Amino acid sequence: MLKKIPQSLSPELVKVLMEMGHGDEIVLGDGNFPGSSHANNLVRCDGLMIPELLESILEVFTLDTYVGCPISLMEVVKGDSYTPEIWDTYKRILEESGEENINIEHLDRFAFYERSKQVYAIVTTSEKSLYANIILKKGVIL
Template sequence: MLIGIPHVLSPELLKLLMEMGHGDEIVLADANFPAASHAQRLVRSDGHAIPELLDAMLKLFPLDSYVDKPAALMQVVAGDSVETPIWDTYAAIIQERSGVADPFETVERFAFYERARRAYAIIATGERAPYANVILKKGVIT
């Protein structure tokens, strides 16, 4: 155990966050996402929800300030009537931790999958909210 490190961040996840460089992307994947088949590096975090992981990560992880939108969400598929209140939760966490007021771009479902394949790592979570997947682009420490 270490002082100041959120308990939801496993040693494996901390190692990946440290290895990532400026512009690398990491996916926080919900429980329905095909994480194992898409990941170059996979971290299992099945017992945790994405908001708690996002909040913990952003205590240590800078978002990229050189891009307009340092985070991406999977666009709701046309005709799907699902609501996405978790996106507001993410926005509030990002605003509080990084100061970015409008961090998201939305990415079409299959384009999101392709982008996830290129990501540095995917964190498979236990998040059950629909369309809860989010990609974060790492920034620099200033």
């Protein structure tokens, strides 16, 4: 074990976060996300939910300040009346993180899927909330 590394971050995930460079992106995918078929680099975090992982990742990961929106969410499909309450949880976590740039963009489902095929890594979770998928763009530490 190491000091100051959140327990929810596995050695594999810490390695991936350390390998990532400025501008690289990572997807935190909910339990329905097609991670295995989209990932070039897949990290399984079975049993963990995205809010816990997001909080832990933001303790060691800086969001990009050189882009308009370093955070991307999958928008609700037109005609679907579901309201993703988890987005309010994400907003609270982001606000409490102390990160400088917490602007969020919403991508339609298929644009999100296409972008996820280009990211550095996809983390699969056991998150049950719908539309819980999130992309984070890594920044630089000054």
